[in-house]
Amino acid sequence: MAGANWKNIGPLANIPVQGARRLCLKHMGRPVAVFRTSANEIFALVDECPHKKGPLSEGIVAGRTVTCPLHSWVIGLEDGMAVAPDEGCAQSISVRLIGGDIYIHLPEAASAA
Amino acid sequence: MNMIADPRKHLVVVGNGMAGMRTVEELLKLEGAGRYRITVFGAEPHPNYNRIMLSSVLAGDKTVDEIVINPREWYQQNGIGLVTGDAVAGIHRGDRSIATASGRVVPYDKLLIATGSRPLAPPIPGLGLPGVCAFRDIADVDKMLAAARTHKRAVVIGGGLLGLEAAWGLKQRGMSVALVHLMPTLMERQLDAPSGQMLQRDLDRRGIAFFTNGQTEEITGTERAEGVQLADGRFIPADLVVLAIGIRPNIELAKIAQLDVNRGIIVTDDMCTSDPDIFAVGECVEHRGQTFGLVAPLWDQAKVCAARLAGDGEAAFQSRALATSLKITGIDVFSAGALMAADESDDEITLRDDARGLYKKIVLRESRLVGAVLYGDVGDGQWYLQLMRDKTDIGALRERLVFGRAFAEAGGIAPAGPDFAAMPDDMQICGCNGVCKGVIVNAIREKHLTSLSEVRAHTKASASCGQCTGQVEALLAFAAGAAARPAKRTVCDCTEASHDEVRQGIRDQKLKSMDAVRAAFGWSKPEGCAKCRPALNYYLLCAWPQEYRDDARSRFVNERVHANIQKDGTYSVIPRMWGGLTSAKELRAIADVADKFNIPTVKVTGGQRIDLLGVKKHDLPGVWDELGKAGMVSGHAYAKGLRTVKTCVGSEWCRFGTQDSTGLGVKLEKMCWGSWTPHKVKLAVSGCPRNCAEATIKDLGVVCVEAGYDILVGGNGGVDVRVTDPLVRVATEREVLELTGAFLQLYREEAHYLERTAPWIARVGIAYVKKRVVEDADGRAALHARFLDSQRFAQIDPWTERVMGVDAYEFAPLPELAGA
Numbered sequence: 001m002a003g004a005n006w007k008n009i010g011p012l013a014n015i016p017v018q019g020a021r022r023l024c025l026k027h028m029g030r031p032v033a034v035f036r037t038s039a040n041e042i043f044a045l046v047d048e049c050p051h052k053k054g055p056l057s058e059g060i061v062a063g064r065t066v067t068c069p070l071h072s073w074v075i076g077l078e079d080g081m082a083v084a085p086d087e088g089c090a091q092s093i094s095v096r097l098i099g100g101d102i103y104i105h106l107p108e109a110a111s112a113a
Numbered sequence: 114m115n116m117i118a119d120p121r122k123h124l125v126v127v128g129n130g131m132a133g134m135r136t137v138e139e140l141l142k143l144e145g146a147g148r149y150r151i152t153v154f155g156a157e158p159h160p161n162y163n164r165i166m167l168s169s170v171l172a173g174d175k176t177v178d179e180i181v182i183n184p185r186e187w188y189q190q191n192g193i194g195l196v197t198g199d200a201v202a203g204i205h206r207g208d209r210s211i212a213t214a215s216g217r218v219v220p221y222d223k224l225l226i227a228t229g230s231r232p233l234a235p236p237i238p239g240l241g242l243p244g245v246c247a248f249r250d251i252a253d254v255d256k257m258l259a260a261a262r263t264h265k266r267a268v269v270i271g272g273g274l275l276g277l278e279a280a281w282g283l284k285q286r287g288m289s290v291a292l293v294h295l296m297p298t299l300m301e302r303q304l305d306a307p308s309g310q311m312l313q314r315d316l317d318r319r320g321i322a323f324f325t326n327g328q329t330e331e332i333t334g335t336e337r338a339e340g341v342q343l344a345d346g347r348f349i350p351a352d353l354v355v356l357a358i359g360i361r362p363n364i365e366l367a368k369i370a371q372l373d374v375n376r377g378i379i380v381t382d383d384m385c386t387s388d389p390d391i392f393a394v395g396e397c398v399e400h401r402g403q404t405f406g407l408v409a410p411l412w413d414q415a416k417v418c419a420a421r422l423a424g425d426g427e428a429a430f431q432s433r434a435l436a437t438s439l440k441i442t443g444i445d446v447f448s449a450g451a452l453m454a455a456d457e458s459d460d461e462i463t464l465r466d467d468a469r470g471l472y473k474k475i476v477l478r479e480s481r482l483v484g485a486v487l488y489g490d491v492g493d494g495q496w497y498l499q500l501m502r503d504k505t506d507i508g509a510l511r512e513r514l515v516f517g518r519a520f521a522e523a524g525g526i527a528p529a530g531p532d533f534a535a536m537p538d539d540m541q542i543c544g545c546n547g548v549c550k551g552v553i554v555n556a557i558r559e560k561h562l563t564s565l566s567e568v569r570a571h572t573k574a575s576a577s578c579g580q581c582t583g584q585v586e587a588l589l590a591f592a593a594g595a596a597a598r599p600a601k602r603t604v605c606d607c608t609e610a611s612h613d614e615v616r617q618g619i620r621d622q623k624l625k626s627m628d629a630v631r632a633a634f635g636w637s638k639p640e641g642c643a644k645c646r647p648a649l650n651y652y653l654l655c656a657w658p659q660e661y662r663d664d665a666r667s668r669f670v671n672e673r674v675h676a677n678i679q680k681d682g683t684y685s686v687i688p689r690m691w692g693g694l695t696s697a698k699e700l701r702a703i704a705d706v707a708d709k710f711n712i713p714t715v716k717v718t719g720g721q722r723i724d725l726l727g728v729k730k731h732d733l734p735g736v737w738d739e740l741g742k743a744g745m746v747s748g749h750a751y752a753k754g755l756r757t758v759k760t761c762v763g764s765e766w767c768r769f770g771t772q773d774s775t776g777l778g779v780k781l782e783k784m785c786w787g788s789w790t791p792h793k794v795k796l797a798v799s800g801c802p803r804n805c806a807e808a809t810i811k812d813l814g815v816v817c818v819e820a821g822y823d824i825l826v827g828g829n830g831g832v833d834v835r836v837t838d839p840l841v842r843v844a845t846e847r848e849v850l851e852l853t854g855a856f857l858q859l860y861r862e863e864a865h866y867l868e869r870t871a872p873w874i875a876r877v878g879i880a881y882v883k884k885r886v887v888e889d890a891d892g893r894a895a896l897h898a899r900f901l902d903s904q905r906f907a908q909i910d911p912w913t914e915r916v917m918g919v920d921a922y923e924f925a926p927l928p929e930l931a932g933a
């Protein structure tokens with residue numbers, strides 16, 4: 001069972017394979033990118049590239065990485081870390097797949113509201 | 114607060130500038146760094162930035178963010194305490210502590226003074242007026258930029274490196290600029306009279322007004338600066354006055370602390386001051402009677418100082434011959450060592466070509482090179498500098514030396530380009546960061562670097578002023594080419610296969626999916642990467658236009674959503690305007706759509722059409738729908754495909770027009786729109802050789818003449834401007850269309866992904882292209898037919914499709930969470 005801070009954000013089918021969608025969370029202030037890999041794994045990162053805040057949800061997804069559309073930094077989906085020689089980290093957000101639906105773990109501030 | 118005592122010694126750094134932070138960077142690389150806890154105090158409110166690049170910020174080539182060297186996170190990650198916006202006001206050597214302006218008192222074990230220098234301020238009335246500033250830090254640049262926004266006239270006082278870069282930056286910002294210089298020629302300490310005059314002539318042509326032999330008497334004005342009064346009676350009106358007459362080491366703190374000072378803070382070879390616990394580096398120091406004003410020697414000081422702090426008892430600073438250059442785009446100046454013969458035993462050799470704007474002078478003393486001044490072509494500058502530093506005996510090269518390295522070393526035969534193979538490893542390439550050829554080549558080979566930015570990241574070569582960028586790029590081509598896999602450029606890191614091998618494999622082995630290609634060539638990553646996927650997608654689309662289904666997931670965002678992403682995540686929309694023609698109806702629809710969707714910017718592009726900028730992603734289908742109702746379709750301004758066909762008015766209206774260039778442009782655009790190509794493709798048709806449509810820098814240009822049509826190919830107006838090669842002259846429009854189709858198809862089938870026609874033709878040669886599309890009539894007809902065939906599947910307007918609902922999920926974010 002998902003706990004109190006886990007919210008259902010809809011079915012897996014909403015996200016294109018090898019792609020991403022953007023999720024706007026009013027109380028978090030910053031949008032979240034929800035990724036789906038070709039192996040149907042789900043990951044989520046704050047939708048801001050560590051370089052200049054490019055929208056990662058618009059990047060090309062390959063394996064467990066996404067390439068930022070603005071200046072081509074490569075970001076790991078699991079931990080949000082930029083691949084060397086670039087340095088930086090996009091905040092990673094916990095997600096789970098339960099019965100075909102995606103659940104996202106909201107940070108305290110967001111879920112308390 | 115009670116804390117367990119930190120066993121480490123406390124290193125306090127005064128000055129968060131270039132020399133101080135480079136010392137800390139060097140220290141962190143050393144094992145001995147562990148003995149210190151580091152705190153840095155900076156008077157400026159910013160993190161450490163590249164002061165050299167302030168000139169580029171002023172000229173608009175860089176933003177302040179882009180010149181930050183170490184952002185605040187860097188200090189955090191390295192456990193360094195950073196206090197900005199609080200100057201150190203006093204040093205108490207007795208109890209080894211410093212006090213800041215805001216009253217903080219901080220003890221130190223070791224102190225590093227790196228306070229840089231201050232701009233020289235001459236004793237003239239009016240210096241304190243608003244609208245007068247120096248050129249030293251971000252605050253000064255902010256003042257200049259603010260003035261440039263609201264005022265028109267600037268006067269720069271000082272014709273040295275700083276003054277000239279300030280003048281050029283302000284000119285770039287749209288101000289009318291005058292420059293006052295005390296001496297008869299510019300940069301007189303780095304340039305001799307002839308080269309100084311050439312520099313003045315070139316800048317004069319670029320619109321800067323010079324007042325040489327000008328002694329400033331007063332800056333006039335009551336509320337703010339109104340003008341500059343010269344001693345000889347000349348008066349120059351001004352809203353902004355920039356003082357750039359020189360710098361003076363910033364030694365106030367050291368003086369109060371009673372350290373030994375002269376012009377600068379006196380340091381010995383170990384960078385230590387007269388107090389063994391206090392070190393100093395940068396423009397604030399004086400070493401063996403010499404003070405400093407360029408970064409190269411500061412990097413050496415930083416290395417020595419860091420080594421000493423880390424416990425090395427040997428490291429010693431030695432000052433070396435220095436070179437100066439000027440960072441003004443398109444003006445190449447190099448100077449090192451002596452400007453002229455000191456006496457009769459010295460020799461000067463000069464070479465001057467006024468028509469080409471070239472000047473070279475070398476100064477020889479007892480068979481050694483002791484000075485070089487270069488203007489116009491500075492490619493050999495670092496070589497001369499090296500000869501000076503190594504005190505090489507140049508006796509054998511003497512006659513040829515002035516003609517440059519290639520000529521001198523080849524014994525009189527000039528080979529093309531620098532000979533990197535023969536270049537010694539310790540030859541310096543990047544003067545700012547002191548990076549040698551060997552270091553760069555090793556990094557490229559060992560770390561498999563393939564781009565300039567990687568080389569910069571790993572070696573710092575060309576990462577400061579950028580003057581050596583061309584050399585570093587050439588070295589990259591040299592080193593990467595000569596690496597383990599000679600002369601082979603693979604599609605990406607996932608494979609050993611080259612572009613040509615992959616394309617041939619797709620055709621010969623009838624590979625029809627990306628998976629099939631990756632399997633056939635043994636790709637290392639099962640689903641490839643962001644570099645190879647768009648390439649494979651294109652190659653498959655080109656080879657199998659009817660069967661292959663485009664993979665949206667392998668397309669860069671612009672081609673996936675059919676609009677150009679902007680830096681803030683909004684999009685731009687450019688509808689097609691056939692041959693640059695529009696109508697009242699189209700313009701009305703554009704105006705309406707701009708109003709309806711609150712589109713902030715409407716701009717005429719460089720490609721003769723209209724750009725709607727700042728459209729929100731979810732509004733795109735709505736915008737396209739409205740434009741579509743007025744008959745407009747996608748202009749593919751985002752595509753590796755046909756962009757624009759630029760035309761002039763031609764015989765329809767123009768008194769010189771020989772043919773209907775506008776009409777032909779429209780026909781070409783109707784035939785070619787929608788096609789996917791290795792890179793973008795731009796066409797143009799000019800109605801006569803006056804060439805108002807700039808056809809000679811397009812991928813394919815047509816210049817109309819009385820006798821017919823000249824077809825030209827392989828031009829490029831972008832990064833490396835390339836003029837087209839003539840392909841053929843034909844008599845009829847029908848032939849123009851056939852040749853264009855054939856040419857584009859050859860390019861589509863044979864060029865590498867992301868290779869424009871210019872580099873492609875440079876690679877395969879214009880003779881080959883002529884052979885295929887001019888001389889071989891059957892081949893030409895077949896190419897043209899294949900082009901038209903693939904157009905049957907490509908000419909579907911993507912905007913209309915999306916208005917009808919294709920990929921609808923692209924244009925809507927996920928539903929917002931209730932309550933979250």
Ligand code: SRM
Pocket residue numbers: 677678679685687716717718719720721722723724750756757793795810811828829830831832833869
């Ligand atoms: C909008 C426009 C500037 C303008 O306001 O006038 C423009 C805007 C961009 N140009 Fe351009 N170029 C525009 C005309 C040009 C021209 C002039 C022309 O076409 O006559 C050139 C030089 C001619 C040429 O291409 O040879 C030009 C040479 C470039 C280059 C350098 C290409 C090269 O081969 O060196 C790039 C970089 C690239 O493509 O990799 C570039 C890239 C770009 C990009 C796509 C940068 C990017 O990746 O985001 C800009 C997209 C802005 C946007 O979202 O709309 N743009 N660009 C012009 C659109 C014309 C149009 O109607 O489609």
Ligand SMILES: Cc1cc2nc3c(=O)[nH]c(=O)nc-3n(C[C@H](O)[C@H](O)[C@H](O)COP(=O)(O)OP(=O)(O)OC[C@H]3O[C@@H](n4cnc5c(N)ncnc54)[C@H](O)[C@@H]3O)c2cc1C
Pocket residue numbers: 127128129130131132133154155156157164165166167168199200201202227228229230248249250275363366394395396397405406407408409411438440545578
């Ligand atoms: C516009 C411009 C263009 C230049 N172009 C070139 C070039 O092309 N090539 C080249 O080699 N060099 C160039 N230079 C010179 C180069 O920038 C300097 O040589 C270099 O920055 C000096 O480094 P530094 O650390 O000694 O001083 P700075 O970089 O000036 O650092 C000193 C820092 O200490 C701070 N400070 C001073 N007093 C205190 C205090 N009491 N407490 C706390 N902080 C204090 C200052 O605010 C400053 O931030 C250029 C300089 C300018 C201004």
Ligand code: SF4
Pocket residue numbers: none
């Ligand atoms: S529009 Fe073109 S020239 Fe202008 S900033 Fe963008 S890429 Fe550079």
Ligand code: FES
Pocket residue numbers: 049050051052053054068069070071072073
């Ligand atoms: S914003 Fe992502 S790479 Fe620049």
